[in-house]
Amino acid sequence: MKHLTLKIILLVTLMIPMETCTTSNLINIESSAMNIIPKPQSVKPLQGTFVIKSDQSLSLEGDFVHPEFIKASLNALLPGAFSSNAGGADVQLRIHPDQSIPSESYRLEINAKHILLTAGDEPGIFYGLQTLRQLLPATVENQTAELHNNAIPAVLVVDSPRFGWRGMHLDVSRHFFPLEFVKQYIDMLALHKMNVFHWHLTDDNGWRLEIKKYPKLTEICAWRVDREHEDWRKWSPIEPGEKATYGGFYTQDEVREVIAYAAERQITVIPEIEMPGHSSELFAAYPELSCQGKVIPVNPGSYWPNEDILCAGNDSVFTFLENVLDEVAELFPAQYIHIGGDEAAKKYWETCPKCQQRIQTEGLENEHELQSWFIQKIEKHILAKGKRLIGWDEILEGGLAQSATVMSWRGEKGGIAAAKAGHDVVMTPYTYVYFDYYQGNPETEPQAIGGDLPVTKVYSYEPIPEELEPEEHKFVLGAQANLWTEFVKTTDHAEYMVLPRMTALSEVVWSDPEGREWSEFRARLTELFPRYEILDWNYRPLDEE
Ligand code: ACM
Ligand code: ZN
Numbered sequence: 217m218k219h220l221t222l223k224i225i226l227l228v229t230l231m232i233p234m235e236t237c238t239t240s241n242l243i244n245i246e247s248s249a250m251n252i253i254p255k256p257q258s259v260k261p262l263q264g265t266f267v268i269k270s271d272q273s274l275s276l277e278g279d280f281v282h283p284e285f286i287k288a289s290l291n292a293l294l295p296g297a298f299s300s301n302a303g304g305a306d307v308q309l310r311i312h313p314d315q316s317i318p319s320e321s322y323r324l325e326i327n328a329k330h331i332l333l334t335a336g337d338e339p340g341i342f343y344g345l346q347t348l349r350q351l352l353p354a355t356v357e358n359q360t361a362e363l364h365n366n367a368i369p370a371v372l373v374v375d376s377p378r379f380g381w382r383g384m385h386l387d388v389s390r391h392f393f394p395l396e397f398v399k400q401y402i403d404m405l406a407l408h409k410m411n412v413f414h415w416h417l418t419d420d421n422g423w424r425l426e427i428k429k430y431p432k433l434t435e436i437c438a439w440r441v442d443r444e445h446e447d448w449r450k451w452s453p454i455e456p457g458e459k460a461t462y463g464g465f466y467t468q469d470e471v472r473e474v475i476a477y478a479a480e481r482q483i484t485v486i487p488e489i490e491m492p493g494h495s496s497e498l499f500a501a502y503p504e505l506s507c508q509g510k511v512i513p514v515n516p517g518s519y520w521p522n523e524d525i526l527c528a529g530n531d532s533v534f535t536f537l538e539n540v541l542d543e544v545a546e547l548f549p550a551q552y553i554h555i556g557g558d559e560a561a562k563k564y565w566e567t568c569p570k571c572q573q574r575i576q577t578e579g580l581e582n583e584h585e586l587q588s589w590f591i592q593k594i595e596k597h598i599l600a601k602g603k604r605l606i607g608w609d610e611i612l613e614g615g616l617a618q619s620a621t622v623m624s625w626r627g628e629k630g631g632i633a634a635a636k637a638g639h640d641v642v643m644t645p646y647t648y649v650y651f652d653y654y655q656g657n658p659e660t661e662p663q664a665i666g667g668d669l670p671v672t673k674v675y676s677y678e679p680i681p682e683e684l685e686p687e688e689h690k691f692v693l694g695a696q697a698n699l700w701t702e703f704v705k706t707t708d709h710a711e712y713m714v715l716p717r718m719t720a721l722s723e724v725v726w727s728d729p730e731g732r733e734w735s736e737f738r739a740r741l742t743e744l745f746p747r748y749e750i751l752d753w754n755y756r757p758l759d760e761e
Pocket of ligand 1: 558559608
């Protein structure tokens, strides 16, 4: 109803400036302002139009961290924009260090004379620019638009995100994705005002991060035999004499490049280093770190249950992990380090003399408490580095580390329990946001891991579980979707799994849940597709309705 009213107002106001707009092409606000995704808090049409000139003057005021990038971003939208400190510039970007303006919020006013974008911080300015981007025709995406003499109908957008954690994960272990794609993924997040990139850098099928102290991690643990022609679940292990040729890794310089690229786009990069399970790739080069002590060549697919595990009774395991984490902490400026913690089978811990000894000396009840002890030991180290620990919801088992944040993936239960215990949580339940699941009929979709997760279901997600009391809501930092890549071998396929489900998620985590309605969103979403096409981002088309 709200939108219908807004539509009528927009149509009426469109008629007025038409008369004064004979020399300009009016960019149709009905198919622009109304189509901003994620939907802003408020969009109010104003009188008149802003006519784009071939050389806008621009002023930047306030404390910009990346002024050159911001100018370049604006320039990509309005070619000809140049720097000017004079008051009264055509386009004015202002950061007001005002405590009363919520972080990441912005106010974008387009009137007959100016484009005025104000915010309390640079993220707010960046998000305002993403909104301006969506107010302009899709052709701005490859800068082919000849926009001068076009008129943007005057409008006031006041906007602020609902959640501070708007995340997307990418598994680069099961399949390796090149640096250029990682940057493109970040671009995809940026257009949708997502702000966390969770980089799943290590898992059973390959270690992907250069660690100076342990060069074998990237010489050996990053490589597996190529079984790309086989079904992931029917892997055949390396044969004697065979070479491990599939894989790759990111150098620390490349990681710094990604972090800087993401930072300009207001995205925090959170590294994940899996422990104590999902770590069998380590045993290709460092077998002494496992309970079994056997060399296990990096797996070219999955075997289940995966019982290989880091030995919790061996002190040198902690020396190794702490050395790795020291380099990770140095490299990544993010507050958080993700330590995995999921699906750690306890079979070998049950029989390993060193693990059993640890249980005894630490006075632990069982292997679940041993996992908790393991995570708490790592937590201490992470805290000493000035960082915070986040892990999958299994870290609740056997007792949650005091300062840990929980990523709730096995449904919402873990998130609810953690929030009720006063821990921060990020909701990422597989039922709503596992983008490795099918998004349509498996017979006509590319092979996926299973499940059934159409974009409509993602759009229906509510990150605050009903079970939480109002005073517990603050512990839900937000939500994120995960792209596991067992069945995702190519960048094209990765894009297809993410778009448009991430588009739906962006609105879930940014916009007001009131009045969220699929058919209204669907119409806006359709208008975003030409942009994806110009950007050459592969997306799954919507089903007929
Ligand atoms: C997970 O999906 N194992 C976190
Ligand atoms: Zn052990």
